[in-house]
Structures are given as structure tokens and as C-alpha cells.
Amino acid sequence: MNTKAIILFGHGARDTRWHEPFDRLAALWKAQHPKILVELAFLELMQPGLEEAILSLVIVGATEVVVVPVFFGQGGHLRNDFPVLMSACQEKFPWIKLSATPAVGEDAAVLQAIIDFGARAF
Secondary structure (H helix, E strand, O other), X not given: OOOEEEEEEEOOOOXXXXXXXXXXXXXXXXXXXXXXXXXXXXXXXXXXXXXXXXHHHHHOOOOEEEEEEOOOOOOHHHHXXXXXXXXXXXXXXXXXXXXXXXXXXXXXXXXXXXXXXXXXXX
């Protein structure tokens, strides 16, 4: 049986309130895609990290995990740090099909949603 899961992966911040939109995003995911497990993970300053999030999904039976970087663009963290993290996680969990999407800010629909959001201000 193939149990799919998604990890919404953010940078992290010192201010705990920064986490709140990610919590809402995960809750929306759960409401709209209840058959696909979801976890949050952060690069730094917040927990869980990527490995811990994958482990929590493995414990509940995930066999396929897609990591979605909730970053606006492909900066140094996604170009340099993220591939190393993904590679280390794949080595630790070789039986898991692990993949990643581009940064959400690279998607045309996300960019259009930001334009639409700004346009509503007028």
C-alpha cells in the first residue's frame, strides 16, 4: 500500500507567531486532502526539522513523501542547504519515495494569487 504525504517546508524564525500561517496552511491541506498526510518542517530556528517530520510520517505509514518548499524563490538555502538535507534524509529512509517541488513562489498560479491579493486593495 502506498501512503502519500506532504511536508510543507519553511525557513523558520525566532518569533513563534511566524509559524501561524504555516499552521493554517496545514489545516487547510488536511481539510481539502484528508487522505494525504501533512506535516510542517523548518530549515532552522523552529521544529521539527525535515528529518524529524519525515520520521513522524514514516511512523504512521507514509511510503511516499513530497516536500513543498514554502519559500518565495530559489535562494541560497534552497540551492545549497536543501539538496544536502534531502540527500541525507533519502539515505536515512531509503525505502521512502522522497521528492520535492520547486519553491512555491516559482509557480505562476502562486504569483497570480499574490497579484490578485494586491489588486483587492483597490
